Amino acid sequence: MISSLDQMVEKVHSMKKRHRIAVAWAQDQNTVSALARAVNDGFAEALMIGDNGAISEECRKLGVDPSVFKLLQSPDETSASKEAVSLAARGDADVVMKGLVGTDKFLKAVMDKEHGLMAPGGVMSYVCAVQLPAYHKLLFITDTAVIPFPDLEQKIAMAQYAIDMANRFGVEKPKVALIGASEKVSKHFSNSTDYAVMCKMAERGQIKNCIMDGPLDIFLACDPKSISIKGVDTPVAGDADVLVFPSLEACNPFYKGLMLFAGGELAGLIRGTTRPVVVMSRSESEKSKYYCIALSCLMA
């Protein structure tokens, strides 16, 4: 079982494979530096799509040898995004990554019905593996970035993607906590009723490979002491691997709070696509960016 992000990187190393990463509009300092490290570490090969002059200039600034990258000239961010996506769709790249292009334009190319990368029935959402000094293992959380108010079907997909990721990390039957403000079911909290439905689906094998419970608050999900204090009988038992949040507005501040105040690091990925798609926020640490790339290689 992989229980830290550094172990994840080791795992990717041990796969002895260079994953081909197509980067859309690659002339971005953060992107160049994180990729240079991944390439130097031997698990990535970067196809940098963009303005070759600008990419070389960024390399020069960072003291990176541009020849470690494969450079592909592209006139603008939209064509660069399309090119990156089509490389992956054709099987000429294993991972697609956003460079300096706006997230909207980039994801539009990913979601293109004909030439894009959406899996049949795929629900685009974002899963993060979060590492925290205060927790004994990695936490897989969703959705930090894509779906504002997931409906039942979207929540089911989100949960399944997070479970699949945890499986990939060697967590065989992840404990999934469906997060709410309380553990009670109430028709006034539509998320709580969705959660009850999901738990039954997990019981019936309609959501696979997990132990699921919810609604649970964060304490019941992650703190065994709270279980005994509150007396809630839950199989997650304060030992959650996966946290599914009711909304982006709940999940996004949760992860940002952890990064800012609790010394967290993360690796995150877009899910619902046929190939891993890396979209990193500019505010993420250098380390987290590197972890995102490693994660995409693990999931490729």
Next chain:
Amino acid sequence: MLRKLEDLKPIVINEPVKKLVLAAAQDQHSLSAVLRAAMDKIIEPILIGDKEAIQNIATTNGFDITGLRIIHEPQTDMAVEMSVKMVSSKQADVLMKGKIGTSQLLKCVLNKEWGLRTGHLLSHFALFEVDTYHKLIAVTDVAMNIAPNLQDKIAIVNNSVDCLHKLGIPIPKVAVLGAVEMVNENMEATLDAALLSKMNQRDQIRGCIIDGPLAFDNAVSLESSQHKGIRSEVAGDTDLLLMPDIEVGNVLYKSLVFFAKAKVASVILGAQAPIVLTSRSDSEQAKYDSILLAAAASKK
């Protein structure tokens, strides 16, 4: 374990004898069942109605009504009102419908000033003795609530579980019936079933174990639930079947009676006292068994 409706007798016999008031008692079928139950010391009857008509029925049918308490009230609505008031003033423990329409009786039961309201939903509870099942099985609601919503279903379960406790089943197993055992967003009944299960796990519905959705075969046959790979404490050992709506319930009720030759006792729950509301088409035995059930359900 209760295998036969007859097994209810010891519950009743060991308690102080319950008083049953027969509203508009000038009804041959009801009267005959009541008199038989009285002879068996299951209840002590109070007959309210047209005394002359009651006596005529007794003479014609050879019923012995000597020594019985008869209150003469030739006007049906007055007789019903008096009967209901007798229960609300605790002078009687069970109300039974005589020669009067069901809606007329229920109108009196629901009278805000002197009726039998408790704030709970009224629901129909049917208890079946089927040769092919290992114990008595209760079914609700087959006759009263047409299309219960989630709140109604909770109330119906609570009424029924309370009754089953009185029948000596400490933790009844409740199967929430669906057409399939899987949760399906397009089948409301399966969603409600998931919610009821979770609310039960969270102690929001107490005193029972709820599982659902379960298809009918999964609910009553361990073999078929195992065949489907369902892990459930309820499957195959159901004490109470919760119906999604009246159509399903009514058809099941009648199939059990007509095809499976089941014996059935039924009672209305949720009022201050159990109400025996049998219809003319019910057999004499069913009426007798319903009186027996009502007497058991009125246990304090």
